[in-house]
Structures are given as C-alpha cells and as structure tokens.
Amino acid sequence: MDAIFLQILNGLDKGGAYALIALGLTLIFGTLGVVNFAHGALFMLGAFCAVTVNKAITLSAKVRDESVTFFEAYKDVPYLEMWLGETGSLIIDWSIPISLVVAIPVMLGVGLTMERGLIRHFYKRPHADQILVTFGLAIVLQEIVKAFYGANPIPQTAPDLFSGTLNLGGLIGMDLTYPTWRLVYFIFSMGIIAAVFSFLQFTTFGMVVRAGMADRETVQLLGINITKRFSIVFGLAAVVSGLAGLMYTPILPPDYHMGMDFLVLSFVVVVVGGMGSLPGAVAAGFLLGILQSLASMTEVKSIFPGIDQIIIYLIAMIVLLVRPRGLMGRKGVMED
C-alpha cells in the first residue's frame, strides 16, 4: 500500500510536466488550429534558460586553492561569491527561481516571434504542413542548443532549502519520504494550471480565447481581432511550456534532445485527453504520468515485463480506437 502510494506521488511530477506541455499544445490547437511539433522544443528552451542563467551566475575565476599544499592547485570560485560572499552563494543557490523570472519574458519573446514569424503563415495550410514545418523548427532549435551547450546533459540543482526529502508520513500515518523538489514541482504545476484557467475564466481576453476555441469563425464575424490575440495565446503557451521545462531541471538534467522525447508523449496525452479540451489535457497528463509510474513497479513488471515502456502508447491506442474524441474531447473536433 505504501509502495503504491509512493508510486502515485512519483507519477505526479512527471504527470505535471506532461499536463503543462499538453495544456500549451491544446491551447494552440484549440485556438489557432495549429498542430505544433515544436512544443517540446519550447520545454527544452525553458530548461536551457535555467542552464544559461546558472552559467551566468556562476561565472568564475581561477583562484589558488589554499587547502591543497603539495602542489599549486586552483579552483573555480564564482565571481558572485568573491564579491558578495554569503549573499553571493545564496544567489547561486537560488539560481533556478531567479531564472524563472528571467525565463518569463524570454519565453514570451520566443513564443511571440515564433507565432509572428512562422506559425501565422500556416493557419490556412493543411495540418500535415504545420506538422512538417514545426518539426523542422524543432530540429533547428535543438541543434542550436546543441551547438552552444554540447550534447551532454547538464545537471542543475534545486535551492538547498528544497533539495532534501520530506517525510510526508506524518500527515497520513505512513512512513513516506519524498524528494522535496518534486513536491514543489507538483505544487508549481498546479499553480500554473490554476493561473491559466483563471485567466481564461475571469478575464475578457480569456473569454474571447475560449469563445475562439469553441467557434473561431463566429468570433471573427463579431469583429473581434482574433489574430492579435493569437500571438499572445501562443506566447502564453510558450511560457507555460518553458517554465515547465525550467522547473523540471533538478529532476531531469536537461539535454538538447529532451524536447523530442517529451513531445511524443505530450501528443499522446493530448489525444487521450481529447484534442481541444483543456481540462482533458491536464487530467490525461496526470493520469498517464501516474500510470507510467505505477507500471514501473517491480510487482507489475514481473507480470508484464517492460510494461512501463509501452503503457502510455497502449492506452493511447485503445483510446484512439474506442473513443477517438478522447476522454473529454469536444464533439466534432477533428472527427472523421
């Protein structure tokens, strides 16, 4: 019982990542009608924002290492530590939250540029073309990152405060230790999801977006300039994805390829949840994350070896065949 509960918890952070990426994908697909194969790359770019900020903060100088006496050894001491001492180390420790602040405008900019420069011209083109051009863009983006940062994963660390483990057992009467940051990630993803939904529900802009998702033509006929809002929606989706990737870095060391890896799974999530349904995307994300986690339990694997690798695809297949509009999809979206 403990083990199952632990696995459910384990699935929550991955599920959160899936949910956030799927949320962005659905926003873009539901509002703009565009299938964005570069969405995983946005996740990756967010992660590399954290890497870049970290590199900037930890710019170091070589300083004589006094503790080693029998030869001249040097160690790297970050400038911030040299100039600001304790505060400097604190800043470095909190590099991820700091990069959060930096990443928001950066990802917004990336999203707006992508939409204005490329996506906009593909609204009227068939889905296949959209897939192809965004696929190409994803390759370009990941290669650029690879050129600058190399092919190896670059581990990032969470702030000390959140780096340990928490014993959640006390709350529920079980002995359960869980890495703090993963809990933070889960809370963070719920927060973002809540923010997005509130935005859509409670602002006029959000209302127009929701209307546009339901019936783009009518909204346009009402004289509302939907295209300007498209850029902003795309930018928003980019920010969500980027931040999801950024916060995920302590859990999974970022590498240039992570975008593609998450992309496939995210599309599967979107399909299971229902293309065009935001709550569906979120629910499916968490569901599939948890299922994948449960499937990797040794007991399960002994009955069905390797099930954890294929469970998500199996479920996607079954859903697509039995209920193509997904768990919560709207009728008529992309139906035969």
Add this chain to the structure above:
Amino acid sequence: MSNILEISGVNLSFGGLKALDDVNLTVKAGTVHAIIGPNGAGKSTLLNGIIGKLAIDSGSIDFNGKSMLGVQPHEINQLGISRVFQTPEIYGDLTLLENMMIPLLAHRDGAFRLNLWSRGDQQRDILEKAQHFLDDMNLWTKRDVSAGSLSRGDKRRLELAMCLSQEPKLLLLDEPTAGMARADTNNTIDLLKTIAGRGITMAIIEHDMHVVFSLAERISVLAQGHVIVEGLPDEIKGDPRVKEAYLGGAEV
C-alpha cells in the same frame, strides 16, 4: 410506373431535436420529384439518410424494393443512387479526365479492385466513356485542366458528368442552383431538363421556385421534419398549407 424510392415512417432525432418526423415519400421511376420546404425543414437530413450518411431511428427506405437501411454509402451508390452535392464535390487536384476515370472505374470494377498493373491511360473503354460524358457537358477540351481551377458552373457540370457516367437509376440533387446567378440557373435548368428527358429519375431539393416549377413533375413539401403536402405542381402552387409553412408558423 414503378416506385423507385419508397420512404415510409422515417424518424430521425438529434439529441432532443426531431429532425425527421414520420416522413412518407414515394418517387416514381422516370420522374422529376422536387422536395421543397423552409430552412431547417429536414430536407438535407432526409437526403443524408437516403445515401447512407446518417442512420435513421425508425422507418424504412426502399430502393427498387430493396431496403437501404444499414447499407454502406458506397454500396448504395453501386446499387444505382448518385448524389450531386450542394457545393460541387470533385477531385480538385486531379485533371478532369482523371476525375471522370474514378467514377467510371467504380462503375465497371466495383467497390474495390486491386489493379496495380494496367495503366489508367490505356483503358480504351474507360477513355471512350469519359470522352462521351465530358463532351456531353462541353468539357472534353478541358480534360487536362486541373479540376480545382474550373469555374463554379463548370465544376457543377463536371460533377453531373461524373454522376451520369455511372448510369444511375436515381439522381439526388441537393440545391443544384444554390448561389447561382440568373443566367447560370437557367443553364442548369436546361441541363437538368435534358437529363430528365433521357429517363433518369431525379429527386431535387430546391429553394428556387422557378427551378422547381420548371422541372418538377411532383412536389413534396417538407416542414418541421414532416411531409405536409404532396402533389402536382399546380396543386402545390395554390395550397394554403404551403404558404403557411414558408411564411407563417415557427421556423425551426
């Protein structure tokens, strides 16, 4: 004259909305039968039920005595019903000649034939027939043109040629003159008259009364999913129930 199409007691509901309510309609072979009615009366729904796009809830649809319920759309076509769509449905990326070849091949070879070998452009019989039907519509000279680049009127003629090439027993037309200007409409009327003159049974949904009264030998009036009147054109002209359906009463 036999009944080529017999629709009786047909009901069809979408969610809470009853689109077709105990519809009874008989089309006699060799005639032109028009189906008219205000918007939302259920005309298109009825047509979709006949060609197999929609499944009806209850009732029967018999074609030449054979039930069409549960029959796949392509089989319905193979049995002899052809449909002309409201917006001409043709193969836009293909040439006119290739557009013609597809229905002709379907007519000759059936719903599926794995013929990977014989060249399409060498099939004498198909090419001759294609020429015959395209000529009929004055389109043979444009046979190598991409169908998507045709004018609306030409697309309509191509679609008719494609349907006629299958020598249908019943031709269903869904508002063939929708969106057309006067001149085009008159051309279409002449065209349809010629086709009718060959003895092909036609069922036409139309809004344009000029078209209806130029062509129809019998008219059924559909309102709120039900056939309220049926009869000869002269009978329909003066019938007060028809007027009321169009002008008075609630529009669905």
Add this chain to the structure above:
Amino acid sequence: MAKSTITPRSDLTLFLGFTAVVLLMPLWLQPFGAAYPDLMQKFAIFGLFAIGFNILFGQTGYLSFGHAAFIGVGSYATVWVFKLMTMNVIPAMIFGVLVSGVFALVIGFVCLRRTGIYFSILTLALAQMSYNLAYSVLTPITNGETGLQLTTKDPRLLDTAMEVGSGIPPTNVFGIEMSAWDGLFGFYFCAVFLILGFYISIRITRSSFGSMLRGIKTNQTRMMYTGLNTKPYKLAAFVISGMYAGLAGSLMAAVDPLAGAERMQWTASGEVVLMTILGGIGTLVGPVIGAAVIKYAENIFSAIDKSVLVDLFSFMPDAIGSGLAAVTSLFVGKGWHLTLGILFMLVVIYLPGGIMEGIDRIKRRLVGKDHASNDA
C-alpha cells in the same frame, strides 16, 4: 490546353534514364567523393524506403510517423534467417519482406481506423511502442540494446546441410559474397532492387489503383459516394509501403548482417518524411533524390570539420578566414542537422514540391510555359 505529356513512352524514357543513372553511380559520383559502396548502398536502400513511403504519403495523403518500425521488422526477420537457416540473402530477404508485410497489415488495420492527425499520432504511438518493445521487452528476439548479431553458434541449418565451413560466413547471393568486386557487388545487388522498386512504383502510380489513391488524397468523401470502398485501398497502400520499408530493412541486414532497435525510432521515421518532402512529394523520382541528398549530406557534410573549412578559406586574410570558418562550421560536421532542419523548413515554406518542383520551375523558365512536367 497542352495535351498530357504522360505516356507509356515518356515513362519508358524516365525508367531507362533512371536505370542508367543508378547503374553508373560508381562513375558519376566520383567527383562528389561519394563513389564508395557503403554510401551508394545507402542511397539505394533509403531510396527504396522513400519510394514506398511516398505511395502512402504522396499518393494517398496519409502521413505516417512510424514507418521505420517496418525497417526494423524487416531487418530482424532477415537476420533471424541468417542465424537459423542460411547466409544466402535471397530466402532471408523474402522472409523479411513477408514478415513486414504481415506486420504492416496489422498495424495498418489499427491505424487506418482514423484519419488526419489522429492517424499520424496513432502511427507514432505504435512505432514508439514497437521500438520500446524491441529495445527492452522482446529481447529474446531482438537482443535489445546490443542488437541482433550473428554468432558462430548459430544453427544455420540449410548451410550446414550443404557444408559451408566454420566461423561466421559472409552474406551471399547463392554463393557470390556481398563483399565481392571490392564491395561493388553489394551495391549492384541493392541497385537492382532500387530499379525494380522504381519500376513497380511507376506501374502502381499509373494504374487505376493509383488513381483511386489520388482520389482518396483529394476528396475521400466523394469517393465513398461514388461507390468506392476506400478502406481496402488505404490498407493496400499501407501494406505496400510497409513492404517497401521491410525490403529496405532486409537489404540493410543483407549488406551488414545485424539489426538494431534504433532503426525503429520515430526520428528515423521522421527522416524518411524529410527525404520525401525534400525530394518532391508525390513525384516518382523525387523521393529517391531526397534520400540520396540526405544520405550524402549525412556522410559527407558531417565529415567536414573545422580544419577543412579553415583550409577552404585560407586564401582570405586570417581574421575573416577564421571567422568564416567558425560560422560555417556551425552548419557542417556535427552541426549538419542544423542545416538539414533549416533546409527542410525552407522547403516546406517556399517550395513544398521539393527539389522536383524546383527543377520544374527552372525547366519552365528555360523552355517556356507550355512545357508541362512529364513526371507525375
């Protein structure tokens, strides 16, 4: 209007021209530095893959992101025959193609229940599942990460029956080793299949079956109401393209008897999409050209490293020269994928018909507007 320029005669010319170009590859590829058997084999193998893929994507309009799975299946099946029966590639390849055909039948039946983006995602899901199965679950059959290889302990029943000696024998065609003629035999073996596959694709495209596929791509609804059952047509196209892929996979194993799961990843499927688009989707020759260009770039481009570039620009003043070398090095060598991605995007945006469309446009400029392309 200009009369259609596609005739049996023009197709024969195209076919003969293609055959000549392929058979003479060892000659005309010399100045490009590409005339070595390994690379030329790749041209042929991936050309075949792309031709088959084009039948499903270019003709029928269904974008599959999972076709690499069939390459994998073909490879594995072929290697298993090598291990169990004989090193003679002919029976092995026949088995490989048949197995991938059956596999394609099953997968196609499942995936074709949906259209458009749903279909693509289904193929993606199934392909990734197959890859994961091959990598970590079905390891008795696939040997997982290490890949399926030949060992001296393999039974090779047919061969021992005919006493072919000990050790791991090389792959052969009824006795002639694949590595004969300095490896050129292997190339010509693949080339024969490429030429055959090209011929078959011409016949399929020009047949009434081909017309139906194009009809499905353009207006599937119309087809249904014109009395055609589109399901078997789509399935047939899927299986045919799957068998082409299986043949490519079998050839891969024939020239290099091993099989690995990485061939089945969705990114490998993405590669054939690139090849087809780059070359010219829906055309006969386009996919082969696309395959050749990408494989050439992969092998040649990616081998250019900075020192070569520095040499290239050495005639310029130092600062500019090394600057240029630094910039261009981002686009070659390990960075050639970047160039590929950019090129691909440019093609999709500006020249959706690929290289064939480019050639067509140039032809029109030179010859005049009346000259229509004689390639479907």
